[in-house]
Amino acid sequence: MARHLITSALPYINGIKHLGNLVGSQLPADLFARYRRARGDEVLFLCATDEHGTPAELAAAKAGQPVAEYCAELHEVQARLSEGYRLSFDHFGRSSGPHNHHLTQHFAGRLDAAGLIAEVETMQMYSPTDGRFLPDRYIEGTCPNCGFESARGDQCDNCTKQLDPTDLIYPHSTISGATDLELRPTKHLFLRQSLMRERLREWITTRQHWPVLTTSIALKWLDDGEGLQDRGITRDLDWGIPVMKGDAPWPGMEGKVFYVWFDAPIEYIACAREWVDAGKGEDWERWWRTDKGADDVRYTQFMGKDNVPFHSLSFPVTILGSGEPWKLVDYIKSFNYLNYDGGQFSTSRGRGVFMDQALSILPADYWRWWLLSHAPETADAEFTWENFQASVNKDLADVLGNLASRVTKFARARLGETVPEGGAWGERERAFVADLAARIRTYESHMDAIEVRRAATELRAIWALGNEYLQQAAPWSTIKADPEQAAMQARLGLNLVALYAELSAPFIPDAAGTLRAAMHTEPGWPDDVEAALTRLAPGDAYDVPENLFRKISDEECADWKTRFAGVRD
RNA sequence: GGCGUGGUAGCUCAGUUGGUUAGAGCACGGCACUCAUAAUGCCGGGGUCGGCAGUUCAAGUCUGCCCCACGCUACCA
Numbered sequence: 001m002a003r004h005l006i007t008s009a010l011p012y013i014n015g016i017k018h019l020g021n022l023v024g025s026q027l028p029a030d031l032f033a034r035y036r037r038a039r040g041d042e043v044l045f046l047c048a049t050d051e052h053g054t055p056a057e058l059a060a061a062k063a064g065q066p067v068a069e070y071c072a073e074l075h076e077v078q079a080r081l082s083e084g085y086r087l088s089f090d091h092f093g094r095s096s097g098p099h100n101h102h103l104t105q106h107f108a109g110r111l112d113a114a115g116l117i118a119e120v121e122t123m124q125m126y127s128p129t130d131g132r133f134l135p136d137r138y139i140e141g142t143c144p145n146c147g148f149e150s151a152r153g154d155q156c157d158n159c160t161k162q163l164d165p166t167d168l169i170y171p172h173s174t175i176s177g178a179t180d181l182e183l184r185p186t187k188h189l190f191l192r193q194s195l196m197r198e199r200l201r202e203w204i205t206t207r208q209h210w211p212v213l214t215t216s217i218a219l220k221w222l223d224d225g226e227g228l229q230d231r232g233i234t235r236d237l238d239w240g241i242p243v244m245k246g247d248a249p250w251p252g253m254e255g256k257v258f259y260v261w262f263d264a265p266i267e268y269i270a271c272a273r274e275w276v277d278a279g280k281g282e283d284w285e286r287w288w289r290t291d292k293g294a295d296d297v298r299y300t301q302f303m304g305k306d307n308v309p310f311h312s313l314s315f316p317v318t319i320l321g322s323g324e325p326w327k328l329v330d331y332i333k334s335f336n337y338l339n340y341d342g343g344q345f346s347t348s349r350g351r352g353v354f355m356d357q358a359l360s361i362l363p364a365d366y367w368r369w370w371l372l373s374h375a376p377e378t379a380d381a382e383f384t385w386e387n388f389q390a391s392v393n394k395d396l397a398d399v400l401g402n403l404a405s406r407v408t409k410f411a412r413a414r415l416g417e418t419v420p421e422g423g424a425w426g427e428r429e430r431a432f433v434a435d436l437a438a439r440i441r442t443y444e445s446h447m448d449a450i451e452v453r454r455a456a457t458e459l460r461a462i463w464a465l466g467n468e469y470l471q472q473a474a475p476w477s478t479i480k481a482d483p484e485q486a487a488m489q490a491r492l493g494l495n496l497v498a499l500y501a502e503l504s505a506p507f508i509p510d511a512a513g514t515l516r517a518a519m520h521t522e523p524g525w526p527d528d529v530e531a532a533l534t535r536l537a538p539g540d541a542y543d544v545p546e547n548l549f550r551k552i553s554d555e556e557c558a559d560w561k562t563r564f565a566g567v568r569d
Numbered sequence: 570g571g572c573g574u575g576g577u578a579g580c581u582c583a584g585u586u587g588g589u590u591a592g593a594g595c596a597c598g599g600c601a602c603u604c605a606u607a608a609u610g611c612c613g614g615g616g617u618c619g620g621c622a623g624u625u626c627a628a629g630u631c632u633g634c635c636c637c638a639c640g641c642u643a644c645c646a
Contacts, residue, residue, distance in 0.1 A: 216573060220641085305574095305640080336574080337640075344639095378582090379575050380639060387581065390595055398608060406605030414604080453582080457593075464594095464609095471610040476603070490604095547606055 002041040003296060005287050005327065006033050007268045008087075009303035009311075010050035010095060013074050014059040016081065018354045019383065020338035020345040023371040024304035028333065028452050030087045031372055032300065034506040035447045037088075038525050044287050046271040047082070048093035049075045052240040053260035054135055058175070067239045071096060081355045085364045086509045091275035095263060099277075100270035101241045104263040108233075109246030110322040111191065118190045118230065119252070125165045126186075129178035133186060133236035134165075138175060141168030187252050189243065190230040191262070193317050197228045200313055203320075207331075209449070211377070213305055214334045218312035231314060233262040265315035268301075269326070291325040300331045300450070308334050333450050336376035340383050341561070353383070353564050361560065365508040366392050366549070372507055373456035385561045389552040396508070400463045400500065401548035404515060406470070407493035408544040414479055415490050421538030423488025432469045437529040439465060440503065447506070462503060466496050494519065494542060495533045499526055511548050518545035 008029035011017050026047060033045035051071045060070035071094070079092050094100075111117050124133045136152070143151035144167050151168060165171060165181075172179045193200075204210075204218050222228050234243050240257025243250045272284035286293030301311055311332055319326045338345065345352035358367050370391050374381050411420060425433075439462050446455035470493060479486035498519040503526070505512035516523065519542050526532035536542065 213574080217641085220572065339639085374581075382581080384581090387595090390580090393606095394595065397606060402606055402608045404605095406608075408605095410604040457583085460594080467609050468611095470604080471602075474602075474604085476605095479604095493604095549606085551606070 002036075002298065003287075004033075004036045004041050004043045005294075005297050005299040006036070006043060006045045007271075007299075007301050008045075008047040008089075009301075009307045010048050010264055010267060011078060012053075012055065013049045013051040013071050013078075014055050015074070015347065016077065016354050016356050018340075018345045018347060018352050019358060019367065019371060020340070020352070021304070022085065022355060022367075023338050023375055024335045025302045025307075026082070026087050027085070027368065027371055028335065028375055028450070029300075029302035030085075030089075031452065031506050032302070032333075032447075032450055033088055034509065038502070038505060038523070039444075040525065043090070044272065044275070044281070045088060045090050046093065046268060046275065047087070047089045048091075048095055048267050048271045048274075049078055050260065050264045050267070051075070051094055051096040052237075052257070052263060054138070054235075054237060057237065057239050058138075061175070068096070081359070084359045085355070085368065088509075091271055091278060091280055093267060093271035093274040095260075095267040095270070097267075097270060097274055099273040100263060100267045103270050103273075104241045104258055104266045105244040106246055107266060107318050107322055108189070108244070108250075108258065108262075109248070110324065111318065112245055114321050114323055116192045116195060116317070116321045117233075118192050119187055120190050120232075121185055121187045123183045124186050124236070125171070125181050126184040127173045127176065127178050127181050129180060130173055130176050132238070133184070134173055134175070134181070135235075136165050138173065139165045139168065139171050139181065140174050141165075141171035144169055186236055188232050188256070189234045189250075189253065191233045191314065191317060192230050193228050193313060194230050196317050196321065197222060199320065200228070200316060203316065204312065210332060211334055213336065214308055214312060214332045217305060217308040217334070221309045221313055228313065231261075233259045235259050261310055261314065262318070265310060266318065288327050289325055290327055294327045297327060298331070299327055299329050300333060301329050302333050303335070305334050305336055308332065331450075336378075336380045338371075338374075338376050338381050338383055341385070351564075357564070362392075362552075363510060365510050366396065369396055369456075369508055372452055373460075375452040375456075377451070377453055385557045389554075389557045392549065393551045395460055395463075396511075396549040397547075397551045399460065399467065400504070400511075403463060403466050403470070403500075404497045404518075404545060404548055407490070407497055408518065408542065410476060411490040411494060411542075412544050414476075415487055417541075419494055419536045419538055419540040419542060420487035420490050422484035423482075423486075423491075425488065425492070426485075428469075428473060429488075429492060432465070433530055433533060436462065436465055436533075440526065440529055443503065456507065459503060459507065463500060466493075466500065469496075491536065491538065492533060495536045498536060499529075499532050502526055502532070514545050514548060518543045 006029055009025040011021060033043050036043045056071060057067050060067040063070055075094055082089065082092055125139055126133050140150055140152055142149050166183065171181050173181065201222055204215060234253065234256045237257050241263050243253040243256045243258060269288050272287055275281045276284045287297055288294055303311055311329065316328060319328050340352035343351065370388050373391065439458060443455060443458040443462060446458055473489045475486040475489040478489065497515055498521045501512045501515035501519065502524060519536065520540065521535065
């Protein structure tokens with residue numbers, strides 16, 4: 001039995017994510033996790049909220065809450081939404097948990113011992129009023145280039161000129177408005193990634209079948225300009241993991257915390273420990289330590305393209321640099337962006353559909369199907385309401401939903417309360433089953449390769465094949481002259497519905513559950529398609545399910561289009 | 570400016586290492602069927618494969634230049 005460790009990029013804590021975030025990591029990761037489990041593999045699927053950093057502090061301040069309380073609350077909100085979308089995490093953790101604190105400090109200590117940490121003193125803007133150092137983007141002032149009065153410390157939004165906070169005229173804190181800013185020296189730790197450049201290159205260029213998106217981004221960072229740059233991994237903040245050298249204090253680093261991008265990936269490991277703490281598992285090390293059983297684990301990460309540099313370079317430096325036998329990622333599946341109706345989704349401007357809003361309109365399966373069948377794998381993809389309506393109505397309601405409906409209603413109305421008896425497969429049935437089996441094997445190969453769109457296309461073709469068969473067999477016609485043959489055809493149709501529940505479950509788990517309940521079947525992958533199509537025997541009970549999917553009307557479509565174009569409060 | 574990713578039927582997209590008349594779904598037209606959520610099936614119309622030049626017996630598929638979109642990143646390659 002193969003073992004799969006699967007992680008999705010961690011959603012940041014400060015608010016509800018939009019559909020672009022969902023399809024970029026959590027949703028395809030869930031598809032893969034569900035598929036591997038269905039194939040009988042052992043799976044550990046982990047995700048967590050990414051809770052540290054300045055944006056979390058500011059969001060908490062805006063909400064008038066202590067940051068820890070704010071994070072706890074938003075974690076629950078995101079956890080509930082995850083359940084709403086049927087994301088089948090084995091555990092949904094928190095990067096602010098104690099295990100991540102200890103592990104992050106542990107890794108820092110190991111990296112320092114390996115000579116991979118540099119202490120660098122820099123000058124940064126300090127605000128005595130706020131009692132803290134200010135990140136560049138939280139300082140505003142007048143642009144020395146164009147005179148724009150709300151230029152940020154890193155860039156002027158008006159003339160786009162790159163700025164340094166010290167360039168600004170009348171600089172002030174965006175947090176308090178304080179103007180008594182001063183430049184102070186401060187010491188920070190840098191991860192010396194540049195020292196591992198060639199080792200990373202060797203590793204990346206020898207990976208098999210990685211998406212071009214992943215390798216091209218990784219190699220670009222490796223070779224762009226003067227090559228891979230060392231990265232600061234500490235910040236002058238309160239909210240975060242205190243800088244420690246393992247269990248020991250780090251002289252000169254008192255009051256500082258690790259940068260969120262250093263501790264977030266480590267949460268992938270810590271999350272496995274939280275999983276054990278939560279009583280959901282026994283042994284986290286057999287998933288993460290190659291000296292303790294993880295050497296036969298295949299580890300797959302899912303993320304949007306903006307996360308690739310951290311997962312392909314920085315985190316591997318952390319893992320490899322520790323000198324300890326931690327499990328390194330085997331496959332990085334990355335996604336492009338999903339755009340919204342001609343532009344970008346925008347969290348700040350509230351443009352597009354957010355996870356909570358989408359669920360308030362339609363059940364999870366509708367979104368799962370559209371998003372996964374249009375996953376931005378090769379290029380950026382675009383969400384439009386018209387396209388969403390067309391896909392849902394045609395694929396889900398007409399092709400799959402109606403098939404289940406026509407089969408069960410015909411059988412119940414014309415052939416009795418239970419699975420009908422009589423007749424035997426003929427030439428047409430054997431040809432159909434052979435065709436179906438071939439398509440199912442193709443579907444499996446796409447799912448194995450995590451080719452999400454191809455898999456969705458093949459699944460749809462498999463649904464359509466059922467309609468083709470039924471149209472040709474025409475039991476409503478054969479029943480007039482040969483009731484036995486009609487019984488056989490209807491029996492095959494009912495088995496087909498049960499089979500489709502299994503094949504479709506990774507994409508649309510709720511509908512699959514409805515079909516299983518109606519067919520009185522238990523989950524089970526059709527390794528043997530012929531056997532799967534004789535699972536329901538004459539006399540077995542079944543129910544006629546309610547319509548699986550409803551259609552989206554033109555009116556609804558138009559209404560939603562105007563409703564979500566605007567600004568979210 | 571540099572780098573990256575794309576630019577294929579009205580729309581959303583496939584097109585492996587260059588090879589016969591460029592494909593799918595949706596939309597559109599016709600036919601069939603009537604079990605079904607006016608659902609399904611079959612057939613069909615529709616593309617100078619962003620532009621130009623080149624390599625080749627042969628290019629959507631390789632090379633060069635240019636145009637456009639999106640993203641990343643900066644006056645440094």
